Amino acid sequence: xxxxxxxxxxxxxFSARGKKLEVVSGVSxxxxxxxxxxxxxxxxxxxxxxxxxxxRLIPEPPGSIDSGEVIFDDGNLLEYSERDMRAVRxxxxxxxxxxxISSLNPVFTVGDQIGEALRTHLKISKREERQRVVELLxxxxxxxxxxxxxxxxxxxxxxxxxxxxxxMALACSPEVLIADxxxxxxxxxxxxxxxxxxxxxxxxxxxxxxxxxxDLGIVAEVAHKVYVMYAGKVVEDxxxxxxxxxxxxxxxxxxxxxxxxxxxxxxxxxxxxGVVPSPxxxxxxxxxxxxxxxVIDKCRAEEPPLAEHAPGHLSACWRADDVELKV
Amino acid sequence: xxxLLRINGLKKYFPITSGIxxxxxxxxxxxxxxxxxxxRxxxxxxxxxxxxxxxxxxxxxIKxxxxxxxxxxxxxxDITNLSxxxxxxxxxxxxxxxxxxxxxLNPRMKVEDIVSEGLVIHGVSSNAERRxxxxxxxxxxxxxxxxxxxxxxxxxxGQRQRIAIARAIALRPDxxxxxxxxxxxxxxxxxxxxxxxxxxxxRFGLTYLFISxxxxxxxxxxxxxxVMYLGKIIELAASRELYENPLHPYTKILIxxxxxxxxxxxxxxAVLKGDVPSPIDPPGGCAFHPRCPIAVEKCSREEPALRxxxxxxxxxxxLV
Numbered sequence: 001x002x003x004x005x006x007x008x009x010x011x012x013x014f015s016a017r018g019k020k021l022e023v024v025s026g027v028s029x030x031x032x033x034x035x036x037x038x039x040x041x042x043x044x045x046x047x048x049x050x051x052x053x054x055x056r057l058i059p060e061p062p063g064s065i066d067s068g069e070v071i072f073d074d075g076n077l078l079e080y081s082e083r084d085m086r087a088v089r090x091x092x093x094x095x096x097x098x099x100x101i102s103s104l105n106p107v108f109t110v111g112d113q114i115g116e117a118l119r120t121h122l123k124i125s126k127r128e129e130r131q132r133v134v135e136l137l138x139x140x141x142x143x144x145x146x147x148x149x150x151x152x153x154x155x156x157x158x159x160x161x162x163x164x165x166x167x168m169a170l171a172c173s174p175e176v177l178i179a180d181x182x183x184x185x186x187x188x189x190x191x192x193x194x195x196x197x198x199x200x201x202x203x204x205x206x207x208x209x210x211x212x213x214x215d216l217g218i219v220a221e222v223a224h225k226v227y228v229m230y231a232g233k234v235v236e237d238x239x240x241x242x243x244x245x246x247x248x249x250x251x252x253x254x255x256x257x258x259x260x261x262x263x264x265x266x267x268x269x270x271x272x273x274g275v276v277p278s279p280x281x282x283x284x285x286x287x288x289x290x291x292x293x294x295v296i297d298k299c300r301a302e303e304p305p306l307a308e309h310a311p312g313h314l315s316a317c318w319r320a321d322d323v324e325l326k327v
Numbered sequence: 328x329x330x331l332l333r334i335n336g337l338k339k340y341f342p343i344t345s346g347i348x349x350x351x352x353x354x355x356x357x358x359x360x361x362x363x364x365x366x367r368x369x370x371x372x373x374x375x376x377x378x379x380x381x382x383x384x385x386x387x388x389i390k391x392x393x394x395x396x397x398x399x400x401x402x403x404x405d406i407t408n409l410s411x412x413x414x415x416x417x418x419x420x421x422x423x424x425x426x427x428x429x430x431x432l433n434p435r436m437k438v439e440d441i442v443s444e445g446l447v448i449h450g451v452s453s454n455a456e457r458r459x460x461x462x463x464x465x466x467x468x469x470x471x472x473x474x475x476x477x478x479x480x481x482x483x484x485g486q487r488q489r490i491a492i493a494r495a496i497a498l499r500p501d502x503x504x505x506x507x508x509x510x511x512x513x514x515x516x517x518x519x520x521x522x523x524x525x526x527x528x529x530r531f532g533l534t535y536l537f538i539s540x541x542x543x544x545x546x547x548x549x550x551x552x553x554v555m556y557l558g559k560i561i562e563l564a565a566s567r568e569l570y571e572n573p574l575h576p577y578t579k580i581l582i583x584x585x586x587x588x589x590x591x592x593x594x595x596x597a598v599l600k601g602d603v604p605s606p607i608d609p610p611g612g613c614a615f616h617p618r619c620p621i622a623v624e625k626c627s628r629e630e631p632a633l634r635x636x637x638x639x640x641x642x643x644x645x646l647v
Contacts (some may be wrong), residue, residue: 012350012530033330037490042513042514042516043513078487078591101410112473119355122351147562157603158377159528161566169424187376187377187540188376188540188542188581188584188585188586189376189580189582189584189599190376190599191586192583192584192586192599193598193599195586214513214514215514216514216585216588217585217586217587218586219588220587220588220589221586221587221590239526240590241590241591244588244589244590244591244593253517256588258514258515258518259518259520259543259588260512260521260543260544260546260548261543261547261588268519268522269522269547270518271515271516271518271519271521271522272515272518272519273483273519274517275483275486275516291515295557318360323449
């Protein structure tokens, strides 16, 4: 399959109080053209930092990309000059963030802000720009776009603002869209609409999507393939249906059991005990060992590699073949 | 089940002022005439989109907001118009846990002082007894005693929420309003806190009003669930009944919008048109009619009353 974006063995660290802490430890992932790839994990697992590194938006210092490659269009984005990067950012790769309201500039109208992406990357007249902005707002399902483009962000609701963010991200028909928790700040009713919109646009524009979320339900619905991240590493990598039917990492199973199902009620959930270790406190061996129900001595001594346990199904667990989903 | 709390026609309006004289020009009707009875030991879930008034309802019930109208009956006693000092003995028995454990704990206070503050204010026991009570409470919520000498910033989100829960249960209340208590937490930690709420209820016979926008969590923990829309309850039923047999078109859409962690089940996502209308000037008739897929002419004219559609399943819709 043709890949739109490929991250290879990425390592990122941040310095704090004179200490260097690694937050992404050798992450590799591939986003094929025209597909939605889900990245799942809890806060601090490195999913957002990974996405930001693709856009080269990590502040350096305190951050630093220590090694790895981000392959896009046969080039390594990590070696691009700032000028070359500017031609990619917002044009060929776009990103949308969790907080639509704080991502928009309060002193410009939304039409202005969407137009900015067009003005920056395409040579078009003022009239064409206006026309294109109206088309984009229509595309993302905003009613009365001619009127709405003159609104300021505070005049819009959360759902509408996120649609504006998406319109902005799509302004230059990007080849890759990175969506970092695009619906977390929104109500479920709005969430369904935004996810549907992203999927529609993927089909219409042949865009590849890297969808970052903590919600396995969202992944189950829209992603073709999933990477599960834990403490700076990919611990499982599988096609969506395989991941949910036959997870091969105890952390994935723990996450699945942590979500109350609409079908059962008022029983105790099988919570994962403990908390995610912080960077700098990672134990030697497997980073999930202290919370894992299947832990053995080997897990404390040796770090399990991400290995194939079924066709196309990778897991970083010494006991991947003993992992079972309770029904 | 014995009734613990009842509200009748409860209203909370916030005035909107304009001009230099701050004249009241209009009201935000955050809670607009709600009737609800909660039994002892029961968990009532409260769901709805942001801005529907669920938090305001929670705060008004325990009188953190002064109600604009209606009455609040706690253990057969009308507490609606009690003064601050009159409220004090009642306050001890009703507590609240907030959404954001980063904002709800005073960063300058040690955990011990946070958890024991209520005990001090209500003059519970001697110092020694109080110290023991705090330690016991800490064990109950799954925190170690050495946490007492530390400050909130030293804890993770899940542990902070445990501290907030310890503070809420220190006085052994009867009723706790849980206002989105797990929304700010990671998925794996959410499950731990949900389990803690269930354990505490079994152990102390607590009664909860559990507010959340996460329908999965509310379904899991609640005995009955109320659905709110623009300051009103539009459906109320036993938890299982509501999810298996939703009657109100809004509830149906809400439930179908919840993502299901099962890629083999393709859900019929009914997408809701438009946004929640402004509670300042809600649409006439049924407030949901501009977004309702099955609205008829009557819906824009006449407001449907909340009525029993059979077996205690309450719904406010003309077409059910």
